[in-house]
Amino acid sequence: MPDAEIIAVGSELLTPQRLDTNSLYLTDQLNALGVEVVRKTVVGDERERLTDSILGAAARSQIVVLTGGLGPTEDDLTRDAVASALGRSLIFHQNICDLIEARIRAFGRKMAENNRRQAYVVEGAEVLPNDRGTAPGQWIVNDGVVFMLLPGPPMELKPMFEGQCLPRLEKLLPPQAIRTRWLRTVGMGESDLDQLISPVYTRYTNLATTILAVSGEIHIHLRARCATPQEAETLVAQASTEIEPLLGERVYSCNGDSLEEVIGNLLRARHASLSVAESATAGLLGGRITAVPSSSDYFRGGFITYSDQMKIRLLGVPAELIAEHSAVSEPVAKAMAEGARAGTGSDYALSITGYAGPDGKNVGLVFIGLASPDGSEVRRVQWPADRERVRAFSTNIALDMLRRKLVSVTH
Amino acid sequence: MPDAEIIAVGSELLTPQRLDTNSLYLTDQLNALGVEVVRKTVVGDERERLTDSILGAAARSQIVVLTGGLGPTEDDLTRDAVASALGRSLIFHQNICDLIEARIRAFGRKMAENNRRQAYVVEGAEVLPNDRGTAPGQWIVNDGVVFMLLPGPPMELKPMFEGQCLPRLEKLLPPQAIRTRWLRTVGMGESDLDQLISPVYTRYTNLATTILAVSGEIHIHLRARCATPQEAETLVAQASTEIEPLLGERVYSCNGDSLEEVIGNLLRARHASLSVAESATAGLLGGRITAVPSSSDYFRGGFITYSDQMKIRLLGVPAELIAEHSAVSEPVAKAMAEGARAGTGSDYALSITGYAGPDGKNVGLVFIGLASPDGSEVRRVQWPADRERVRAFSTNIALDMLRRKLVSVTH
Numbered sequence: 171m172p173d174a175e176i177i178a179v180g181s182e183l184l185t186p187q188r189l190d191t192n193s194l195y196l197t198d199q200l201n202a203l204g205v206e207v208v209r210k211t212v213v214g215d216e217r218e219r220l221t222d223s224i225l226g227a228a229a230r231s232q233i234v235v236l237t238g239g240l241g242p243t244e245d246d247l248t249r250d251a252v253a254s255a256l257g258r259s260l261i262f263h264q265n266i267c268d269l270i271e272a273r274i275r276a277f278g279r280k281m282a283e284n285n286r287r288q289a290y291v292v293e294g295a296e297v298l299p300n301d302r303g304t305a306p307g308q309w310i311v312n313d314g315v316v317f318m319l320l321p322g323p324p325m326e327l328k329p330m331f332e333g334q335c336l337p338r339l340e341k342l343l344p345p346q347a348i349r350t351r352w353l354r355t356v357g358m359g360e361s362d363l364d365q366l367i368s369p370v371y372t373r374y375t376n377l378a379t380t381i382l383a384v385s386g387e388i389h390i391h392l393r394a395r396c397a398t399p400q401e402a403e404t405l406v407a408q409a410s411t412e413i414e415p416l417l418g419e420r421v422y423s424c425n426g427d428s429l430e431e432v433i434g435n436l437l438r439a440r441h442a443s444l445s446v447a448e449s450a451t452a453g454l455l456g457g458r459i460t461a462v463p464s465s466s467d468y469f470r471g472g473f474i475t476y477s478d479q480m481k482i483r484l485l486g487v488p489a490e491l492i493a494e495h496s497a498v499s500e501p502v503a504k505a506m507a508e509g510a511r512a513g514t515g516s517d518y519a520l521s522i523t524g525y526a527g528p529d530g531k532n533v534g535l536v537f538i539g540l541a542s543p544d545g546s547e548v549r550r551v552q553w554p555a556d557r558e559r560v561r562a563f564s565t566n567i568a569l570d571m572l573r574r575k576l577v578s579v580t581h
Numbered sequence: 582m583p584d585a586e587i588i589a590v591g592s593e594l595l596t597p598q599r600l601d602t603n604s605l606y607l608t609d610q611l612n613a614l615g616v617e618v619v620r621k622t623v624v625g626d627e628r629e630r631l632t633d634s635i636l637g638a639a640a641r642s643q644i645v646v647l648t649g650g651l652g653p654t655e656d657d658l659t660r661d662a663v664a665s666a667l668g669r670s671l672i673f674h675q676n677i678c679d680l681i682e683a684r685i686r687a688f689g690r691k692m693a694e695n696n697r698r699q700a701y702v703v704e705g706a707e708v709l710p711n712d713r714g715t716a717p718g719q720w721i722v723n724d725g726v727v728f729m730l731l732p733g734p735p736m737e738l739k740p741m742f743e744g745q746c747l748p749r750l751e752k753l754l755p756p757q758a759i760r761t762r763w764l765r766t767v768g769m770g771e772s773d774l775d776q777l778i779s780p781v782y783t784r785y786t787n788l789a790t791t792i793l794a795v796s797g798e799i800h801i802h803l804r805a806r807c808a809t810p811q812e813a814e815t816l817v818a819q820a821s822t823e824i825e826p827l828l829g830e831r832v833y834s835c836n837g838d839s840l841e842e843v844i845g846n847l848l849r850a851r852h853a854s855l856s857v858a859e860s861a862t863a864g865l866l867g868g869r870i871t872a873v874p875s876s877s878d879y880f881r882g883g884f885i886t887y888s889d890q891m892k893i894r895l896l897g898v899p900a901e902l903i904a905e906h907s908a909v910s911e912p913v914a915k916a917m918a919e920g921a922r923a924g925t926g927s928d929y930a931l932s933i934t935g936y937a938g939p940d941g942k943n944v945g946l947v948f949i950g951l952a953s954p955d956g957s958e959v960r961r962v963q964w965p966a967d968r969e970r971v972r973a974f975s976t977n978i979a980l981d982m983l984r985r986k987l988v989s990v991t992h
Contacts, residue, residue, distance in 0.1 A: 184618050186609035187793060189600055198597035207595050208630060210623040219619060219641075226637060230630075359685075361653040361693040368655065380593045381654065383734070391593070446864070446885065452871035453857075453864025456885040460863035463939055463968060471891040473884060474857065474867040480882040480925060514891060528874055554687045556713065557874060559736065 172232030179239035181214035204346025215245035238322030240305035349402035386563035436576040437468035446472035447510035450524040485509030507539035583643030590650035592625035626656035649733030651716035760813035797974035847987040848879035857883035858921035861935040896920030918950035
């Protein structure tokens with residue numbers, strides 16, 4: 171199977187403000203054909219650097235997609251650079267020029283002289299008409315390498331790719347299918363997890379495995395590439411059937427659902443409701459739970475108790491308990507969760523109290539409470555991380571405690 | 582002045598789901614030193630392709646920044662590829678290994694065997710310690726080309742770059758003074774703002790002006806590049822003295838402080854306290870206020886009232902008020918803020934109630950209340966945005982209402 175590279179052209183894509191996002195769309199399209207994207211490059215509007223990038227890509231890969239640089243101005247150099255990299259000339263097409271002029275006239279404007287630049291085509295290229303803009307695309311096959319020159323605006327690029335590049339690629343490529351699966355886990359570090367599952371995934375040859383640490387969670391991405399969709403589906407299913415038991419309850423979703431979506435579905439299925447009592451996180455847990463649309467089906471609300479006084483006043487935590495154990499303690503976390511459950515009348519309540527830092531003693535020490543119809547439990551966590559992560563990671567543990575509890579409860 | 586290239590390493594960055602965003606931060610930092618980024622590359626975890634990318638970059642540019650691929654697993658290949666591109670060996674450092682082990686032990690876990698991979702350093706490299714993770718960075722100068730090997734997670738990369746790469750780069754580069762100023766504003770759209778201030782900034786030649794829309798706020802970045810610090814300082818000061826009066830009270834900070842930091846400082850100076858009552862945002866406002874260290878000096882806490890029942894029960898909003906006006910209305914926003922103020926005994930209280938969507942009627946309609954010692958006020962906002970932005974943008978308005986109120990109050 172051929173490999174692909176994507177070259178995004180435009181000096182604005184080399185500023186701190188802009189990212190090339192067309193490549194995500196193109197990667198998705200190419201992957202679906204069984205083509206891997208092996209490199210992505212961003213280059214500015216500079217003839218020599220651009221020509222050099224094109225030559226490099228063509229020497230390594232069999233498909234080269236160029237996006238951008240097809241506009242009418244002096245610094246739109248993709249046409250010139252491709253022609254010069256391939257040693258071909260640029261040929262003026264009067265019929266393209268007429269189409270551009272007609273398009274601009276339809277907007278009630280007069281064609282500027284520099285729009286003529288867009289009517290130049292690399293010798294031997296197939297022209298890809300553009301319904302959405304003035305810049306036509308180009309399709310060139312040179313020494314077994316396919317070059318696609320596509321306009322930068324996504325509204326122009328996408329229909330051109332799907333309408334004109336896809337059919338051409340499908341004719342060129344052997345039939346292949348890719349199937350993927352995401353296993354999302356919480357409660358285990360990246361290297362421990364890798365050590366546990368690498369003996370499995372390294373045995374598979376057609377399977378690409380990626381392990382990602384995302385905000386305190388670990389996500390495992392399995393991707394199978396086979397001759398038929400059935401084979402690919404069988405392969406990811408088989409690998410994930412081997413990997414899942416090793417991770418056990420740590421796997422919270424296999425379909426890309428987030429932790430808050432998973433607990434939402436569990437609560438909804440059990441007709442159960444939830445509330446929160448937050449100190450260190452001061453609302454982040456509630457904010458995260460309600461990131462899910464329709465979370466009002468199960469989320470009642472709760473309390474942000476950022477001072478001892480508020481814990482006493484809003485949650486009914488006994489002042490003596492705080493005096494004796496401090497506000498960051500197992501008994502206070504328990505009393506907070508129970509206070510939220512009683513105060514809102516919810517079935518379940520989660521509490522978080524801790525030292526987020528950066529200053530003071532015991533930074534990173536957090537107690538997380540869960541009150542439920544059959545009693546309460548508290549987990550103690552010690553994070554080495556900074557304020558932002560102490561707070562974010564603590565919401566993971568809270569949601570995970572609830573998830574494990576809900577899974578253990580019969581419907 | 583030398584040019585830079587950035588190579589982001591990681592097969593996950595070649596999937597349709599992920600973008601390399603570290604390069605935006607790095608570009609901003611390098612630009613501030615007067616260094617242009619001329620190419621960005623994304624390559625997967627594959628030894629040969631990675632080595633080839635490193636060799637290409639080193640042949641073209643004088644600064645090569647590599648991000649990612651420093652983790653503990655088999656597919657973390659940046660160290661190996663750099664060593665092999667430069668023809669140097671990798672050397673095991675026992676002291677780094679000890680630090681990694683101590684760090685992992687602090688989490689209450691045992692170091693996995695593969696973490697030892699992270700203790701290998703390219704021969705002759707300076708080690709860049711990592712306070713936030715296990716992977717140390719590396720700084721190598723080879724044939725006049727600087728290589729920086731930085732960890733992928735932004736929380737680890739940023740402090741390492743600022744603390745350790747910046748000072749080294751400043752020593753290497755010709756003196757050029759760059760002075761910047763951030764004017765942060767809230768309450769005006771990007772194009773209206775640009776129309777207002779562009780007649781000013783376009784008159785300056787040595788001044789780069791960038792206008793950024795950031796989560797519903799507009800930030801204006803002024804950057805002067807001159808031969809001496811004095812010249813650069815004078816230039817940004819002059820430009821910002823011209824621009825600020827045009828924007829008036831919309832400018833909330835000139836030093837990069839966030840809106841939550843600004844209101845924190847205002848509250849602290851007035852010995853005043855704050856609480857919240859959140860419906861649509863369900864904790865995001867509290868979470869944001871407490872992102873500031875020591876926010877417990879002025880933030881008391883509050884209420885997450887995600888149902889009518891909770892608004893009645895926790896905040897004392899009269900049931901008839903909700904029945905008559907609905908929960909998303911001016912009177913209910915007012916009653917929520919007043920209920921939070923009374924319930925916590927704080928000087929000020931903010932409330933948010935609205936329809937975040939995506940389904941249902943009036944999506945994007947939000948009422949934001951402020952209760953203060955001299956009465957209450959409510960703002961009605963209609964956002965055209967999606968759920969995530971309706972929620973995030975509403976916290977901007979709430980904080981900005983409080984800011985304007987506090988500014989108007991004499992100390």
